[in-house]
Amino acid sequence: MSAAIPVSKLPVYLDYAATTPVDRRVAERMIPFLTEVFGNPASSTHAFGWSAREAVEQSRAQVARLIGAQPGEIIWTSGATEGNNLAIKGAAHANRRGTTGHLITVATEHKAVLDTVRDLEREGFTATVLAPGPDGLVSAADVASAIRADTVLVSVMLVNNEIGVIQPIAQIGELCRARGVIFHCDAVQGAGKVAIDVEALQVDLLTITAHKMYGPKGIGALYVRQRPRVAVEAQIHGGGHERGMRSGTLPAHQIVGFGEAARIAALDMMDDNARIGALRHRLLEGLLSIDGLVVNGSLESRVPHNLNVSIALGEGASLAMSLERIAVSAGSACTSAAAEPSHVLRAIGLSDDLAHHSLRISIGRYTEPADIEVAIEAIKSAVAFARAAH
Numbered sequence: 001m002s003a004a005i006p007v008s009k010l011p012v013y014l015d016y017a018a019t020t021p022v023d024r025r026v027a028e029r030m031i032p033f034l035t036e037v038f039g040n041p042a043s044s045t046h047a048f049g050w051s052a053r054e055a056v057e058q059s060r061a062q063v064a065r066l067i068g069a070q071p072g073e074i075i076w077t078s079g080a081t082e083g084n085n086l087a088i089k090g091a092a093h094a095n096r097r098g099t100t101g102h103l104i105t106v107a108t109e110h111k112a113v114l115d116t117v118r119d120l121e122r123e124g125f126t127a128t129v130l131a132p133g134p135d136g137l138v139s140a141a142d143v144a145s146a147i148r149a150d151t152v153l154v155s156v157m158l159v160n161n162e163i164g165v166i167q168p169i170a171q172i173g174e175l176c177r178a179r180g181v182i183f184h185c186d187a188v189q190g191a192g193k194v195a196i197d198v199e200a201l202q203v204d205l206l207t208i209t210a211h212k213m214y215g216p217k218g219i220g221a222l223y224v225r226q227r228p229r230v231a232v233e234a235q236i237h238g239g240g241h242e243r244g245m246r247s248g249t250l251p252a253h254q255i256v257g258f259g260e261a262a263r264i265a266a267l268d269m270m271d272d273n274a275r276i277g278a279l280r281h282r283l284l285e286g287l288l289s290i291d292g293l294v295v296n297g298s299l300e301s302r303v304p305h306n307l308n309v310s311i312a313l314g315e316g317a318s319l320a321m322s323l324e325r326i327a328v329s330a331g332s333a334c335t336s337a338a339a340e341p342s343h344v345l346r347a348i349g350l351s352d353d354l355a356h357h358s359l360r361i362s363i364g365r366y367t368e369p370a371d372i373e374v375a376i377e378a379i380k381s382a383v384a385f386a387r388a389a390h
């Protein structure tokens with residue numbers, strides 16, 4: 001068995017938008033649900049099942065409370081990739097006009113939204129993919145002019161995972177409600193960072209996932225509005241769990257962890273944000289002395305957790321490879337495996353070259369001031385090194 005890398009040798013973690021560690025309070029809550037309260041929540045004939053069920057329902061209420069929903073409107077999923085698939089395919093199939101329909105989304109959405117919309121296009125649906133402004137924001141007016149008589153669904157994310165910008169969800173929600181179009185929001189990067197109220201936002205479907213908010217990986221939730229009721233067709237069939245919308249044995253330990261993470265998020269959000277905002281301020285201040293550095297995305301409509309910068313270095317130069325002391329993303333966690341430049345940075349108008357020389361630095365609950373100083377030094381010296389070598 002290979003040993004873990006000693007903590008002292010690990011880089012400073014500044015990739016909270018890719019995933020977060022599980023909060024110790026969350027991990028402790030989960031443990032008894034692996035060993036003692038192990039019953040199947042669907043077992044209705046004995047106490048093992050009842051106690052697991054009770055914990056699942058308590059967590060459902062905690063997750064619902066975080067987003068201003070009713071517990072009965074929460075459907076457990078394996079994460080936000082599944083949640084986005086269920087929301088978009090499920091609502092498109094259940095509400096199509098005849099055999100098809102029109103969908104609207106934005107070019108800077110997560111691939112779990114964009115690829116799902118692409119898949120529906122192969123089935124015969126049509127789609128409008130809106131271009132955001134250079135600040136990464138889309139306006140309700142842009143959405144309004146794309147709505148057609150056969151538009152079934154609009155999908156716009158709350159907070160962008162690469163550039164951290166906050167979209168005007170309440171305005172888009174109001175518009176969609178007035179036009180009778182279903183509105184889905186991928187709120188993964190907003191949950192625990194900005195206050196979410198599904199009533200105020202007028203969203204019909206909303207996706208979140210635990211591992212971006214100090215809960216475990218592999219558990220998410222889809223909010224499905226009950227009043228007025230939104231029809232969603234199941235994508236996974238089986239025992240009829242989750243009101244028939246998502247079959248499969250519920251992982252009580254994961255769900256309990258998600259519930260606890262949601263409870264803590266609601267309590268700590270204001271303090272976390274104030275502290276993280278100060279760290280981001282210092283990070284930006286420290287990096288601004290770098291020649292040719294630009295910030296990607298609006299700084300006004302943005303969560304404090306994210307900074308995304310590009311540095312003009314010239315073709316062939318490499319930045320991320322020389323950053324050994326900090327764990328950050330080059331563009332996006334999902335695209336860094338491929339050489340393709342980030343679709344988000346492209347959509348806001350960056351050249352491929354500049355997009356290649358960009359870093360997403362995401363700050364979280366356990367980031368300390370010293371970590372930010374390490375990051376500033378590491379980035380400055382990586383830029384100096386890349387420029388000297390070039």
Ligand SMILES: *Cc1c(COP(=O)(O)O)cnc(C)c1O
Binds near residue numbers: 081
């Ligand atoms: C991480 C992420 C997802 C995917 O969530 P998983 O739970 O990892 O499947 C979807 N949308 C956004 C905006 C994300 O940041």
